[in-house]
Amino acid sequence: MTDTVHPLTAHERAHESAESRRGFLLALPAYLYLLVFFALPLAIVFVYSFATRNRTGGTDLSGWNLDSYGRLGDEIVTRVVMRSFGLAMVTTIVCLLLAYPFAYFVSTRRPAVRGLLLVGVMIPFWTNFLVRNYAWRVLLSNDGPVSELTQLLGLGETRILFTQTAVVLGLVYSFLPFMILPLYASLERIDGRLVEASRDLYASSWASFRRVILPLSRPGAIAGSILVFVPSFGAYVTPAILGGDKKPLLGSYIVSQFLTARNWPFGASLSAVLIVVMLSATLVYFRAGGRNL
Amino acid sequence: MTRKLLSLLFALGLVAAACGGSDDDASGEGESASGDAAACAAGQTDGDLAFFNWAEYIDPELLTAFEAEFGVTVTQDTYDSNEAMQPIISAGGSGYDLIVPSDYMVSILIESGDIAEIQKDAIPNLSNLSDEFASGLPFDPDATYSVPYQWGTTGLGINTAVVGDVPETWGLIFDPALADQFGGQITLLNDPRETMGAALKYLGYSLNTTSESELEEAKALVAEATTRLAAYESDQYDELLGTGETVIAHGYSGNFLVQFDEADNPDDFTYFVPQEGGTRWVDNMAVVADAPHPCTAHTFINFLLDAENGAALTNWNYYASPNAASEPFIDPEVLEDPIVYPQDQSKLEFISDTGDFEINFTDAFIEAKG
Amino acid sequence: MIRGWTARLLGSATGLVYFFLYAPVLLLVVFSFSADRNVGRWGGFTLDWYREFGANAEVQDALRISLQVAVVSTLIATVLGTMAALALERFRFRGKKVFDALLYLPIIIPDVTMAVMMLLFFTWSLDLVDTVTGFTLRKGVGTVVVSHIAFNISFVSVVVRARLDGMDQTLEQAAADLYATRWQAFRHVTLPLILPGVLGGALLALTLSLDDVVVTQFASGPGSTTLPVFVFSLIRKGVTPLINAVSVVMLVISVLLVVLSLIAQRASSSDEPATE
Numbered sequence: 001m002t003d004t005v006h007p008l009t010a011h012e013r014a015h016e017s018a019e020s021r022r023g024f025l026l027a028l029p030a031y032l033y034l035l036v037f038f039a040l041p042l043a044i045v046f047v048y049s050f051a052t053r054n055r056t057g058g059t060d061l062s063g064w065n066l067d068s069y070g071r072l073g074d075e076i077v078t079r080v081v082m083r084s085f086g087l088a089m090v091t092t093i094v095c096l097l098l099a100y101p102f103a104y105f106v107s108t109r110r111p112a113v114r115g116l117l118l119v120g121v122m123i124p125f126w127t128n129f130l131v132r133n134y135a136w137r138v139l140l141s142n143d144g145p146v147s148e149l150t151q152l153l154g155l156g157e158t159r160i161l162f163t164q165t166a167v168v169l170g171l172v173y174s175f176l177p178f179m180i181l182p183l184y185a186s187l188e189r190i191d192g193r194l195v196e197a198s199r200d201l202y203a204s205s206w207a208s209f210r211r212v213i214l215p216l217s218r219p220g221a222i223a224g225s226i227l228v229f230v231p232s233f234g235a236y237v238t239p240a241i242l243g244g245d246k247k248p249l250l251g252s253y254i255v256s257q258f259l260t261a262r263n264w265p266f267g268a269s270l271s272a273v274l275i276v277v278m279l280s281a282t283l284v285y286f287r288a289g290g291r292n293l
Numbered sequence: 294m295t296r297k298l299l300s301l302l303f304a305l306g307l308v309a310a311a312c313g314g315s316d317d318d319a320s321g322e323g324e325s326a327s328g329d330a331a332a333c334a335a336g337q338t339d340g341d342l343a344f345f346n347w348a349e350y351i352d353p354e355l356l357t358a359f360e361a362e363f364g365v366t367v368t369q370d371t372y373d374s375n376e377a378m379q380p381i382i383s384a385g386g387s388g389y390d391l392i393v394p395s396d397y398m399v400s401i402l403i404e405s406g407d408i409a410e411i412q413k414d415a416i417p418n419l420s421n422l423s424d425e426f427a428s429g430l431p432f433d434p435d436a437t438y439s440v441p442y443q444w445g446t447t448g449l450g451i452n453t454a455v456v457g458d459v460p461e462t463w464g465l466i467f468d469p470a471l472a473d474q475f476g477g478q479i480t481l482l483n484d485p486r487e488t489m490g491a492a493l494k495y496l497g498y499s500l501n502t503t504s505e506s507e508l509e510e511a512k513a514l515v516a517e518a519t520t521r522l523a524a525y526e527s528d529q530y531d532e533l534l535g536t537g538e539t540v541i542a543h544g545y546s547g548n549f550l551v552q553f554d555e556a557d558n559p560d561d562f563t564y565f566v567p568q569e570g571g572t573r574w575v576d577n578m579a580v581v582a583d584a585p586h587p588c589t590a591h592t593f594i595n596f597l598l599d600a601e602n603g604a605a606l607t608n609w610n611y612y613a614s615p616n617a618a619s620e621p622f623i624d625p626e627v628l629e630d631p632i633v634y635p636q637d638q639s640k641l642e643f644i645s646d647t648g649d650f651e652i653n654f655t656d657a658f659i660e661a662k663g
Numbered sequence: 664m665i666r667g668w669t670a671r672l673l674g675s676a677t678g679l680v681y682f683f684l685y686a687p688v689l690l691l692v693v694f695s696f697s698a699d700r701n702v703g704r705w706g707g708f709t710l711d712w713y714r715e716f717g718a719n720a721e722v723q724d725a726l727r728i729s730l731q732v733a734v735v736s737t738l739i740a741t742v743l744g745t746m747a748a749l750a751l752e753r754f755r756f757r758g759k760k761v762f763d764a765l766l767y768l769p770i771i772i773p774d775v776t777m778a779v780m781m782l783l784f785f786t787w788s789l790d791l792v793d794t795v796t797g798f799t800l801r802k803g804v805g806t807v808v809v810s811h812i813a814f815n816i817s818f819v820s821v822v823v824r825a826r827l828d829g830m831d832q833t834l835e836q837a838a839a840d841l842y843a844t845r846w847q848a849f850r851h852v853t854l855p856l857i858l859p860g861v862l863g864g865a866l867l868a869l870t871l872s873l874d875d876v877v878v879t880q881f882a883s884g885p886g887s888t889t890l891p892v893f894v895f896s897l898i899r900k901g902v903t904p905l906i907n908a909v910s911v912v913m914l915v916i917s918v919l920l921v922v923l924s925l926i927a928q929r930a931s932s933s934d935e936p937a938t939e
Binding site for chain 3: 016019020021022023024026027029030031033034035037038039040041042044045048098099101102104105106108112115116117118119120121122123124125126127128129130131132134135136137138139141144145173176177178181182183184185186188189205216219220222223224226227230231234237250251254255258259264267268271274275278279282283
């Protein structure tokens with residue numbers, strides 16, 4: 001789609017408005033659905049962020065104030081956010097490094113094999129999520145298989161359960177498919193002939209990769225990093241099971257405000273700010289990535 | 294636009310409900326929703342029971358027996374914490390009849406008007422309760438809104454094979470001289486009230502304190518103890534202890550007992566409430582204020598208060614029974630176990646809702662972790 | 664096609680990822696046959712957990728409800744999400760920017776926040792329906808499906824958009840000239856082109872739906888406990904190998920489905936000449 005402005009003929013204008021109507025109709029079902037079943041509920045939460053927690057932990061919808069937004073500057077909030085940000089960044093990078101060669105390899109197989117390899121990625125995730133996390137806990141425990149393996153190799157006992165390393169490992173495991181799927185979707189459409197041609201054109205396969213494949217796969221990489229970064233940023237079950245919850249993260253902080261402190265106005269204001277910041281960042285990231293192809 | 298939106302919402306809501314199914318609720322609940330339910334008679338039922346309970350907290354055979362005796366169906370859904378259950382009930386319109394909140398949660402639900410008064414006439418078996426429970430406990434002083442289900446304590450589970458003979462004190466967690474040697478092999482409950490409470494007890498304060506300076510002291514202790522922990526763990530602390538991953542664990546009495554029972558060497562493990570004192574808790578049955586079937590709920594409470602049924606609960610999950618009449622039917626082994634039925638209860642305290650100070654507890658706990 | 668050492672390197676990286684993905688699954692399968700209640704402590708071989716699964720109505724109900732919710736919400740969300748992705752990547756229309764932003768919200772929102780807002784929303788809206796029409800509705804499987812669709816639409820559309828973004832449109836334009844209707848052009852040209860993205864999105868949606876705990880818990884009512892919610896409520900009393908056995912059953916079912924679809928694919932592609 002071009003953004004250049006030029007005078008339109010009457011015919012073009014009619015065509016344009018027909019197209020616009022068509023696009024709108026195509027978007028309409030999802031649009032309405034999300035308005036009613038997402039935007040409207042979200043508005044309720046937004047309203048709650050200006051309300052007051054009463055003595056029993058209920059929320060009084062009166063006495064509107066900005067108090068809960070005032071608490072967002074607390075030192076603990078900054079610390080928790082920074083820590084979660086770092087963890088989510090590391091998780092995203094590791095996922096990208098693991099998923100890229102994987103998705104690329106899969107996309108160069110025969111179509112039947114491709115489907116099989118891709119579904120093979122998803123099958124482990126149709127088991128229960130908690131059971132998977134507990135399985136990692138057993139794998140990583142002091143006398144678990146991983147530790148026994150390193151001992152066998154003469155590397156000594158491995159003690160990574162209840163450390164940040166275990167948390168990253170668990171998060172990478174949980175969110176790897178979120179990176180693989182969009183990456184694959186964008187890599188798979190790359191025409192093999194294009195790669196061949198580029199191979200003839202450029203001397204090395206590295207150059208052909210860098211000039212042809214990498215740019216074409218960028219939308220997938222961008223979508224994938226959003227899909228990994230965002231849930232890692234708010235994750236709390238995996239950090240609790242594999243990290244022992246010794247260092248509070250944003251996800252568990254928000255959960256404890258809603259459920260333990262029963263302070264819904266504060267939980268709501270935290271969420272509201274988080275949503276606004278993340279949404280802006282996501283839109284900027286996508287637009288920047290999408291335009292410079 | 295707004296009108297359009299509302300009508301759409303309505304239409305979609307209908308679709309949602311059509312798949313949701315709510316057939317049995319169509320009749321005769323308009324009245325009960327108002328809160329002033331008609332009086333229930335003993336043994337009366339007014340529809341199928343929707344029971345919201347802790348997981349693995351009742352022998353499924355008891356549910357089947359109730360269904361057979363009264364010709365109703367029991368739908369049980371389960372939760373893992375008071376905190377996960379309370380918002381669902383407090384929002385209203387949950388569809389549940391009967392819930393099992395713990396002590397402090399009972400007082401919260403009473404104050405917010407989310408549970409109904411117990412109709413004592415409908416529960417003749419209330420007379421089976423021991424005196425202490427019949428007269429009401431601090432969270433429900435006249436036993437107006439809740440009927441005790443089971444009770445237990447919070448304390449420490451120890452792997453004595455590794456730790457050896459140690460004094461029964463919270464110092465095992467908070468005193469560096471005692472605890473440092475077990476660094477990385479200790480778990481604490483991931484619960485602000487229980488864990489800050491343990492520190493407060495160690496310091497000699499009440500675990501329901503609302504003094505900021507006392508909480509501040511406890512926070513410093515917990516912060517220091519965090520460096521010695523394997524994990525904050527509320528769920529699998531007993532498994533971790535049982536499999537040797539940890540040697541000292543903070544947790545609930547009954548869970549430890551079940552775990553010890555299954556260990557290769559049950560004698561290697563012990564449980565105690567430290568001498569400084571600890572938490573005693575009671576889970577209670579309560580009828581939801583807008584329960585669609587309050588009479589069935591009362592009848593079910595009466596059913597569980599039966600002497601033999603009450604004993605079946607305790608024989609199944611090793612928590613103490615408030616039901617005096619059921620004692621002859623409880624396994625003697627369980628009844629005589631001082632861990633299940635501690636003799637000295639003078640140092641035990643109930644956790645009570647501290648109102649706005651709950652925020653301080655949560656904040657202090659998170660800040661203590663770092 | 665890539666060849667030589669690059670292919671071998673990529674192939675071994677792929678193998679490594681597979682090993683990483685299946686290591687916990689292997690452990691999970693092994694312990695579904697362990698007699699000890701604790702996963703992680705081997706107690707000798709037994710089939711008891713599978714027998715218990717066969718006898719335990721509560722677990723079977725939870726599994727059935729989970730599958731219902733996952734399948735229905737995935738189907739609806741895949742259709743709506745794909746339409747949304749096409750609209751955003753192929754058309755310009757009024758309100759596009761707002762829609763674009765709205766679509767990212769369900770991905771960004773912390774799940775406990777979404778849970779709380781769905782709880783408030785359903786309580787309020789079902790109440791409204793009751794007072795306006797006198798028709799009493801309750802939270803249940805329906806409300807769970809509604810909330811799962813709400814977050815799944817976004818995930819599907821992100822994956823499909825990654826596929827559409829920068830895709831060569833000449834083929835579609837040629838098709839639009841060639842075929843009589845837009846639907847035919849879509850059906851025969853665009854859909855096959857975006858199918859990998861659509862399937863990827865659907866797989867993601869299915870997985871998310873099968874894993875969700877918090878939103879489901881707060882959107883559900885009596886008798887609509889899904890498997891993850893059931894398992895989550897168990898963790899305090901101990902997750903036994905019964906849950907492993909349930910997971911293994913699900914694994915076996917999904918592997919069977921995959922094999923069946925492969926056979927079907929083979930059969931249909933040998934009937935007609937290859938189109939590619």
